[in-house]
Amino acid sequence: QVQLVESGGGLVQAGGSLRLSCAASGRSFSAYTMGWFRQAPGKEREFVAAISSGGGWIYYVDSAKGRFSISRDNAKNTVYLQMNSLKPEDTAVYYCAAAHYSGRTSVGAYDYWGQGTQVTVSS
Numbered sequence: 078q079v080q081l082v083e084s085g086g087g088l089v090q091a092g093g094s095l096r097l098s099c100a101a102s103g104r105s106f107s108a109y110t111m112g113w114f115r116q117a118p119g120k121e122r123e124f125v126a127a128i129s130s131g132g133g134w135i136y137y138v139d140s141a142k143g144r145f146s147i148s149r150d151n152a153k154n155t156v157y158l159q160m161n162s163l164k165p166e167d168t169a170v171y172y173c174a175a176a177h178y179s180g181r182t183s184v185g186a187y188d189y190w191g192q193g194t195q196v197t198v199s200s
Contacts, residue, residue, distance in 0.1 A: 086194030
């Protein structure tokens with residue numbers, strides 16, 4: 078089992094940047110595929126980005142391509158989401174999650190979740 082704690086959210090103006098971090102504790106962080114998801118008010122939770130255990134597979138939702146970058150540091154048990162050129166429509170609670178298998182982008186494929194961190198982008 079792994080416990081996840083997100084940080085780095087906040088209020089930023091459109092065009093600005095934020096870097097989210099997700100610190101993991103527990104067993105075998107390096108064995109998990111890690112994902113970032115977000116949920117805006119009144120909407121379903123949606124996939125944003127994911128990275129495989131060794132970093133060889135990375136995938137983004139179309140709206141994040143070219144603006145967001147996911148990375149991980151297995152020595153620090155941490156996964157990051159660098160978000161640039163933020164837009165008001167990026168406003169949401171951002172969650173990190175861990176999956177046992179690579180190549181997964183659906184909410185149901187992820188076994189462990191953090192509590193989320195709020196990102197608010199003002200226009």
